[in-house]
Amino acid sequence: MLSKNNSMESMEKKHIEIVLIEDEEDILELLEYHLSKEGYAVTGFLSTENVEQFLEEENPSLMIVDRNLPGMEGSEFILHLRRLGYKIPVIFLTARNQEGDLEEGFKSGGDDYMTKPFSPKELLLRAEALLRRSGVTANNTVRYKDLMLDIQKHQLFINGKPIDLTNLEFRLLHAFIKNPRQPLDRDFLRDEVWGNDSTTFHDKTINVALNRLKKKIDPSGEKSYFAPVWGIGYKLL
């Protein structure tokens, strides 16, 4: 009964990303465990380092941040992010419990504030409430293997590294990622990527376009994302 319920929740929340910043490793692991169990996709950090870079690539729905971090203070970091225009919901964690801290946390743009020790259950409830209130923004991304296509940003990431694609290349790759391992024939690609209106459509247009795409996402040719299907078209491996 319980496990069934959990698996159902996993299904629902699978796409919700949460960022966790906490320098005490055991607490970080504990929270990661609880959040993952609920079906959230959790990414943990031991400091604010690298978090900003992460945010440029992903669009997490929530951040849970310790106030007391090595290097940059948690609230300082959030204030910094707010100044940069990030509106992501934030729950602060703190060992201290002085009103000044509380105020600093909220004033720097936090949405909620929990004082250690707290029950994981309460954190989950507060996270859920905050996500509900924020109107959980579904992450508009499509993934395949190490490829990640952010539709909104119109950007491809390979292992987190951004790769610039042209419009045509983007549509082409999108078509393949939507149908992985499927041979896509030339007619389908013409409709899907180019639009079926073109009366004159040269045979080799697709070849050349795919060739350019291949070179851009795998210049050394070591990964071989695509394979030709003779007489039909191509497929994404």
Place this chain on the structure above:
Amino acid sequence: MLSKNNSMESMEKKHIEIVLIEDEEDILELLEYHLSKEGYAVTGFLSTENVEQFLEEENPSLMIVDRNLPGMEGSEFILHLRRLGYKIPVIFLTARNQEGDLEEGFKSGGDDYMTKPFSPKELLLRAEALLRRSGVTANNTVRYKDLMLDIQKHQLFINGKPIDLTNLEFRLLHAFIKNPRQPLDRDFLRDEVWGNDSTTFHDKTINVALNRLKKKIDPSGEKSYFAPVWGIGYKLL
């Protein structure tokens, strides 16, 4: 100094309505006092009775509700309101501190939860944070990096230095600051900045307008706030 600050805050928040439901009269009065002092328009109730009728007439921005009320339980009442489609933000108050209560409060649609005794200061901070997250913006400035847009004054500040913008330039920059790092396509900008009524809309209108904006906010071109997204539009970096 303090009073001056308070009066300024009052000016800003004057129009924000808060509903308070609390059966202990002394607590009700205490909270009414603190909230009013901050400039909120507070309406207090000793029970859930009549609240629904009140909501039909007014649109308060926040409700602060005791869990333990005569007649109908606070969480039960909020659940009832949620079922009716009310999305108003809710902060629960409770004397008890058992996890079951907490869960019931959040599950019934509450946004935050405070256990008595609590400091009025913390309640104010939490109320403010929740209002901010709900989009009730008492302050009308938008920031992005070193850009600060004062909506009311219709003025841009760069590192505190005022820069005069034309109407069009202001709307354009506002659109971008509201969606930082996102490519905004030409159709979106036409709707958002120009208004979709225009039948004849030249291709280059946006180019020229953005060009003028770029020159005005960064004459030397060293900061590169904007980047073109080929075939799509532009984005604010």
Place this chain on the structure above:
DNA sequence: ACAAGTCGATAACATTTTGGTTACAAGGTA
């Protein structure tokens, strides 16, 4: 296995599309 035919890969070149910039015109406002 081999030859012919078909299709894909690739590179070079051509064309089209799109963005940047400037100058000028139309309209509004002090």
Place this chain on the structure above:
DNA sequence: TACCTTGTAACCAAAATGTTATCGACTTGT
């Protein structure tokens, strides 16, 4: 009128995409 704002047009540059040619690889029939 003298400005200021905004739209329009013209031109150029850059980027993206299409076209063509050549080569090589696979398939098939004998």
